[in-house]
Amino acid sequence: MRILWPAVPVWLVAVALAVMAFVVMSSGAPSAQADNGPHIKGWGATADGCAACHRAHRGQAEPNLVQDQASLCASCHGPAAAGSSLDVIDGTNKSDGGALRGGGFTNARINTADPSLPPSSAIGVLAAPGLPAGSTHSVSGTPQTIWGYGAINAVADPGKSSFNLACGKCHDPHGDGNYRVLRKVPAGLLSYGAPLPAFMPDMTGLLTDESPKVYSTTNYWDVSYTDQWQAAIQSPPGPVADTEITGRQVGKWCTTCHTRYWASTGSADASSGDAIFKFRHTTNPAGRDTHGRAGPVTLSGSCLKCHAAHGSNATAATGVGMYSGSVEQPDGSHTGNGSGDSRLLRMDNRGICQKCHNK
Amino acid sequence: MTATAWPQPEGPPGRTSRMPGWAKLVVVLIVLAALGWVVLLGTQYLKTGKPISELPGAQIPGLAGQGEQYRSSVFGVAQPLGVAVGRDGRMYVTESAGQRMVRIFDPQGHPLSSFAPPNTTANGRVPVYIAVSPQGDVYVTDRANDALDVFSADGAFLRAFDPAEVRLLRLVGAWHPMGVAFDKDGNLYVTDVSADKHRVLVFDPSGTLKLTFGSQGTDEGKFWYPNGLAVDDRGRIWVADGNNGRVQAFDAHGKFLTAIARGFAKGDLAMPRGVAIDGNNHLFVADTSAHTVKVYDISGDRPEFLRDLGEAGTGDGQFRFPNGVAFSGGRLYVTDRENGRVQTWSD
Numbered sequence: 192m193r194i195l196w197p198a199v200p201v202w203l204v205a206v207a208l209a210v211m212a213f214v215v216m217s218s219g220a221p222s223a224q225a226d227n228g229p230h231i232k233g234w235g236a237t238a239d240g241c242a243a244c245h246r247a248h249r250g251q252a253e254p255n256l257v258q259d260q261a262s263l264c265a266s267c268h269g270p271a272a273a274g275s276s277l278d279v280i281d282g283t284n285k286s287d288g289g290a291l292r293g294g295g296f297t298n299a300r301i302n303t304a305d306p307s308l309p310p311s312s313a314i315g316v317l318a319a320p321g322l323p324a325g326s327t328h329s330v331s332g333t334p335q336t337i338w339g340y341g342a343i344n345a346v347a348d349p350g351k352s353s354f355n356l357a358c359g360k361c362h363d364p365h366g367d368g369n370y371r372v373l374r375k376v377p378a379g380l381l382s383y384g385a386p387l388p389a390f391m392p393d394m395t396g397l398l399t400d401e402s403p404k405v406y407s408t409t410n411y412w413d414v415s416y417t418d419q420w421q422a423a424i425q426s427p428p429g430p431v432a433d434t435e436i437t438g439r440q441v442g443k444w445c446t447t448c449h450t451r452y453w454a455s456t457g458s459a460d461a462s463s464g465d466a467i468f469k470f471r472h473t474t475n476p477a478g479r480d481t482h483g484r485a486g487p488v489t490l491s492g493s494c495l496k497c498h499a500a501h502g503s504n505a506t507a508a509t510g511v512g513m514y515s516g517s518v519e520q521p522d523g524s525h526t527g528n529g530s531g532d533s534r535l536l537r538m539d540n541r542g543i544c545q546k547c548h549n550k
Numbered sequence: 551m552t553a554t555a556w557p558q559p560e561g562p563p564g565r566t567s568r569m570p571g572w573a574k575l576v577v578v579l580i581v582l583a584a585l586g587w588v589v590l591l592g593t594q595y596l597k598t599g600k601p602i603s604e605l606p607g608a609q610i611p612g613l614a615g616q617g618e619q620y621r622s623s624v625f626g627v628a629q630p631l632g633v634a635v636g637r638d639g640r641m642y643v644t645e646s647a648g649q650r651m652v653r654i655f656d657p658q659g660h661p662l663s664s665f666a667p668p669n670t671t672a673n674g675r676v677p678v679y680i681a682v683s684p685q686g687d688v689y690v691t692d693r694a695n696d697a698l699d700v701f702s703a704d705g706a707f708l709r710a711f712d713p714a715e716v717r718l719l720r721l722v723g724a725w726h727p728m729g730v731a732f733d734k735d736g737n738l739y740v741t742d743v744s745a746d747k748h749r750v751l752v753f754d755p756s757g758t759l760k761l762t763f764g765s766q767g768t769d770e771g772k773f774w775y776p777n778g779l780a781v782d783d784r785g786r787i788w789v790a791d792g793n794n795g796r797v798q799a800f801d802a803h804g805k806f807l808t809a810i811a812r813g814f815a816k817g818d819l820a821m822p823r824g825v826a827i828d829g830n831n832h833l834f835v836a837d838t839s840a841h842t843v844k845v846y847d848i849s850g851d852r853p854e855f856l857r858d859l860g861e862a863g864t865g866d867g868q869f870r871f872p873n874g875v876a877f878s879g880g881r882l883y884v885t886d887r888e889n890g891r892v893q894t895w896s897d
Contacts, residue, residue, distance in 0.1 A: 243795055244820075258870060263839065267793070272743075274775045274821070297673070320675075
């Protein structure tokens with residue numbers, strides 16, 4: 192039997208083959224990088240990378256850095272992303288255009304006005320360029336208060352004051368094997384070698400995740416859920432493979448600073464005895480999700496369900512008769528009925544409450 | 551005793567010896583106008599900054615006590631990254647903060663105008679590196695949009711650099727331009743930081759891709775976030791290999807030749823970003839985290855370190871994260887990112 196092929200011009204075949212070859216050569220599966228990019232453990236005995244950031248005897252900022260941390264980190268992770276695909280200023284992954292789950296310090300891309308409600312909705316991302324961040328974990332180096340740091344206290348104690356937050360307080364740029372190079376204990380909280388105070392969660396072994404992985408916006412903290420809305424923003428949406436890091440662990444990590452926010456199931460109805468942080472939203476569900484529903488521990492609650500770590504573009508209503516923008520800080524201070532501080536929340540006003548409670 | 555009348559001064563017929571009141575008023579008005587004009591000029595002068603050429607400079611030499619000296623700075627740019635000089639001496643500077651514009655200054659440092667890609671907002675663009683073609687067009691990489699945009703010398707948007715090969719690269723997500731440069735023949739050199747494909751692309755003056763070399767890695771000839779690049783008279787391509795902390799040189803075919811390495815020794819690099827070459831075989835490297843510009847003699851096959859320009863700080867001739875460099879008309883231009891200025895140095 193003779194097969195009749197359709198008449199296809201030779202030039203068309205040649206062009207198609209050339210395009211296919213080009214695509215194959217240009218794309219290919221991305222190779223897995225060592226975890227944490229250049230911030231890895233084990234530079235070896237003849238390391239030369241130290242010179243990029245340190246001066247042994249001529250440091251201009253602690254610890255022996257060539258310059259202050261925010262400026263130094265922004266050299267690679269700034270808007271130009273000149274040394275990394277992760278632009279933490281605009282909250283964008285420059286490689287794939289995705290949005291960072293931590294938001295951004297200047298702009299963020301969280302769909303904070305998403306009108307959808309649970310149980311089917313995840314918080315989405317905005318197309319670039321996003322919107323100005325209305326609240327941030329400021330790393331400007333100015334003294335701040337760590338709200339809630341310290342043991343339960345019957346005497347009003349809002350937290351640790353005069354703390355200068357910087358990138359390196361939470362992240363270990365040398366690489367410690369932890370996901371996102373997070374420190375087991377944020378720097379500056381304890382003296383060297385001091386034992387963990389009883390009120391501080393022990394993160395030993397909880398974050399370690401040294402498996403090679405490719406950085407992308409789909410490989411961040413696993414706070415994805417299949418049966419309810421997600422706090423995770425990722426582009427494109429979808430489950431992540433990393434099951435080592437759980438939402439509960441994230442919650443525990445955040446409360447190494449904000450210790451009195453670490454609250455077990457039922458804390459909304461039982462007094463902690465603290466003068467300020469008396470009744471609290473659950474962050475330590477112990478085998479249950481944030482709302483007390485039974486489920487695998489790995490799907491437990493997470494601070495990141497409600498908050499962005501770096502900065503959020505959420506807004507908080509201000510003006511007469513509006514509440515969100517004028518909520519006082521734990522020490523009672525506020526800037527009046529117009530602060531507009533959105534408290535790093537992922538939704539405008541207090542929409543984050545409605546995502547679960549839908550009153 | 552009788553009173554004696556004083557003699558009256560004589561004058562030409564028809565003219566009085568005393569200035570009439572209206573004339574005095576006119577004179578006063580003229581003087582006031584002149585004063586106002588002087589004040590106005592002075593105010594504008596202060597607003598626009600002192601011309602580079604009129605400033606004596608702080609006479610801060612390189613640390614080795616020779617060579618280029620700090621002359622002056624142009625302020626008013628928000629975290630500048632890239633700098634280039636046009637054929638007429640105009641300076642183009644990219645901003646990575648604030649309005650994120652490309653700002654144009656005249657050769658004396660006066661601001662002229664600014665420009666940005668059409669239909670973009672401040673937070674929707676990040677102009678980074680910049681180069682002027684032999685024809686005078688201005689090429690600007692935009693990290694937010696993975697674009698290489700082309701503008702006229704006056705800042706009018708002409709087109710996106712988008713030949714067929716670039717369109718194909720875009721299709722497969724392999725077009726993330728970072729640094730940009732021209733050689734004397736008008737060939738265009740672009741560093742690309744696409745995921746796992748850090749490399750250099752060379753386009754001929756018609757825009758046809760003629761050469762690609764390098765890949766992501768740490769070995770010789772590979773790159774880890776290549777940034778600025780420049781081509782010398784011998785056709786060698788000098789590439790700032792940022793995260794590898796080195797500058798690598800390649801021949802016109804992309805073959806690795808030599809490198810300036812990372813380290814603590816004199817002349818070693820930390821985190822190089824911008825590179826430029828003058829007409830005397832001097833290579834200038836903005837070593838961003840070392841807060842200096844390093845100068846090398848590249849007349850031989852291997853670069854020879856000459857001196858550091860500047861040091862860390864905020865004063866005259868000091869840097870906080872220098873990033874881009876350009877050399878033109880005997881002047882070295884350096885973007886001083888965290889100090890929000892462009893410094894000029896010259897012999």
